[in-house]
Amino acid sequence: MKALARFSSVPVAAAGRTLLAACRVVGGMSTLQVRILRATFSADHDYDETLRQFHQVGVRSVGVVVATALLTGAIMVIQSGDFVERTGATSLVGWAAGTAVLAEVGPILIGLMFSGRVGANNTAELGAMVITDQVDAVRLLGLDPVRYLAVPRFLAMIVMLVLLTCVGDLFALLGGAVTCQVLLQIDMHVFWQSVFESHLLNYFAMGLVKGFAFGGAIAVVSCHYGLAVKGGAEGLGRAVNNSVVTAAIAIFVVNFVISALWGGGG
């Protein structure tokens, strides 16, 4: 009987441990978020480090974002191509691709690419700094690691993901237009006319808000896991893995919330 009770308590104990671990992560991230926001709105910033992060986070991500966006636009047009061919509604091709790209698929894919490239790199960099005592060196110099290390990354990721979303939108539409011309034999002008006549500004704005929120979420998640690294290379690898997975989940949750609040009309 005792053995049965012990056996049946195993999954409960495991669920409890998982719940506690999740609470620790959410609590840690919430605390970090508050500390970052408080430090962000103070006047004392390290502008050199912030500029370095803008370059590292933004400029170096342009290539991967452009490639992702071009293909995303092309895929959206291909997906809508069958419907357009069957109905002859060529004037809707720009609307269909534009809506999907600007409001949903573009920001999400760019966010996920950004998370995989910048977020993972950020966790690895901060984690390595923890392991090699660089964060202790920062603290010893009287600097707050959140203010000196996390805030510049937070600002850079938010600003740069919004800008990259703009760039991505442009290249996604470009990819869609070229695909229209080459694969569907629909004149590019028809595509652009359809885009402009569909009044997609609202969807574009929604995409930018999502870029802003995704940037903040990726920054908090990646900084949390980076600064909390324990143990050597093994701990670092685990932190990077957790950071990427959690950031992806955060992106989908944030996307759901914004889409629901914004409304179906875009």
Add this chain to the structure above:
Amino acid sequence: MSDGSTDPPGSRSDRIDAEHLVVRLGGTPALDDCDLRLEKGLLHGLAGPGGSGKTTLLKTLATLRFPDSGTVTLFGVRVDPADREGLRSLRSRIGMQFQNLALFDFLDVGGNVAFPVRQDPNPPPPDVVEAEVESLLAAMGLAGTARLRLNEISGGMQRRVALARAVMGRPDLCLLDDPSSGLDPVNSSRIFERIRAIQRERGTTMVVASHDVDRLARVCDRLHVLRAGRAVFSGTLAEAAESADPDVRTFFPRPLAA
């Protein structure tokens, strides 16, 4: 930091000591009832077997770790983890070379050395900082390397850069964790000579933890031996050689010529 434990002005305001320190790392005590008193303006050597708590003791003195029990007093002020401003003020008087250097790879050599003073709320003019950096680098045998990236210099040179950063800004307490680790005997001797020269020139209170006990004994004014997280000896080299503790005599068997 201005609690009742702070010494009255002029009495023992240079006091640096640790009393009954217990620091646990993952449940295991790294320091276990450790007492240490550092006299001002002397070069202190810290020896002990691997895992005896040298690095933990240095990090605790640097206020980067806080004891589970016991007290640390720096410059006559008892360290209070809850007093952030007090900690900031104490840390501004401490320089440290970390065991694994902790140099910032996003900065060049000069940027690393200048980092402590550039982050000061009231930094000196840039030309003064640059001159100080050049002077320190020259003293370390690294003249002309200020613009090099860290991956362009050897491990031994990086160790000297870390030492230069630790003494930059003329801290009152300088903590050096294994400054000669991984160096050949010639460079190891040189780095100890430089440490001694800087300490004599500035009168800084320095603590050097090292496994290189022969060289440590040659340059230090006071020696401290840790065993299993506890300080089992504090004194001069001559006193160490006469110690009743066989482990202490193993580390410092006889006085060596200065």
